[in-house]
Amino acid sequence: MQRDEKIVVKDLHKCFGDLEVLKGMDAVVHDGEVVCLIGPSGSGKSTFLRCLNGLEKKNSGSIIVNGQDIDDKKMDINHYRQNIGMVFQHFNLFDNMTIKKNITMAPVMLKKMTKAEADKKAMELLERVGLKEKADAYPNQLSGGQKQRCAITRSLAMNPDILLFDEPTSALDPEMVGEVLEVMKELAKEGMTMVVVTHEMGFAREVADNVIFMDDGLIVETGTPDEIFTHTKTQRAKEFLNKVL
Numbered sequence: 001m002q003r004d005e006k007i008v009v010k011d012l013h014k015c016f017g018d019l020e021v022l023k024g025m026d027a028v029v030h031d032g033e034v035v036c037l038i039g040p041s042g043s044g045k046s047t048f049l050r051c052l053n054g055l056e057k058k059n060s061g062s063i064i065v066n067g068q069d070i071d072d073k074k075m076d077i078n079h080y081r082q083n084i085g086m087v088f089q090h091f092n093l094f095d096n097m098t099i100k101k102n103i104t105m106a107p108v109m110l111k112k113m114t115k116a117e118a119d120k121k122a123m124e125l126l127e128r129v130g131l132k133e134k135a136d137a138y139p140n141q142l143s144g145g146q147k148q149r150c151a152i153t154r155s156l157a158m159n160p161d162i163l164l165f166d167e168p169t170s171a172l173d174p175e176m177v178g179e180v181l182e183v184m185k186e187l188a189k190e191g192m193t194m195v196v197v198t199h200e201m202g203f204a205r206e207v208a209d210n211v212i213f214m215d216d217g218l219i220v221e222t223g224t225p226d227e228i229f230t231h232t233k234t235q236r237a238k239e240f241l242n243k244v245l
Helices: 045-052 077-081 099-109 115-128 144-156 174-189 201-207 225-229 235-244
Strands: 005-016 019-030 034-038 060-065 084-087 162-166 193-197 210-215 218-223
Touching: 005 045, 005 193, 019 045, 019 193, 019 218, 034 045, 034 201, 045 060, 045 162, 045 193, 084 144, 099 115, 099 144, 115 144, 144 162, 144 174, 174 193, 174 201, 201 225, 210 225, 210 235, 218 225, 218 235, 225 235
Parallel strands: 034 193, 034 210, 084 162, 162 193
Antiparallel strands: 005 019, 005 060, 210 218
């Protein structure tokens, strides 16, 4: 069965001053698909992700999400972002708020839920990631893995359509990585559309429907995990994978 196209990117270019970071990227993400972006640091993976939710403004090309051009003048970018959750490398939790308040703030402020509804949802989500007992704790009382699980929970509180993950395990101690990947695997099983920038090759191999290998602002190779990891076609991807696997 053909899945609907959720994100369609055509000829995407992005420059920072004279430095061209994305050099004409084309990509399609289908509904319920998990797409992992891999490649060396500085290849443009995070910039690509940030262009998808308008955190970075592209120079040219088009980004269509749910059939809408995100550069359409009629489109309210803030409303659009409510449907796209973003999980950052460094959690970005508010240190002066409890974990529950971190999760409920956006749905209540944007009038998506009453405070009572948001509190109930927060507790359900925290239970799901095994952190119900941390609802009244503050971020500085949590480990890195717990903070990242809370950050994922905060993204889910808005009932997003799509989740973007920017190296969600890179800032974690090695023993914390598994607990975060476990939550992401559960989301994938439930059919969440996910675009994940990652250095966790095991996760990409096990969970991704599609893997995109980027280098120097270009998509060098794309395919299923088996095609990318076992039957690599390009020399550049082979060199990279030989170093990291």
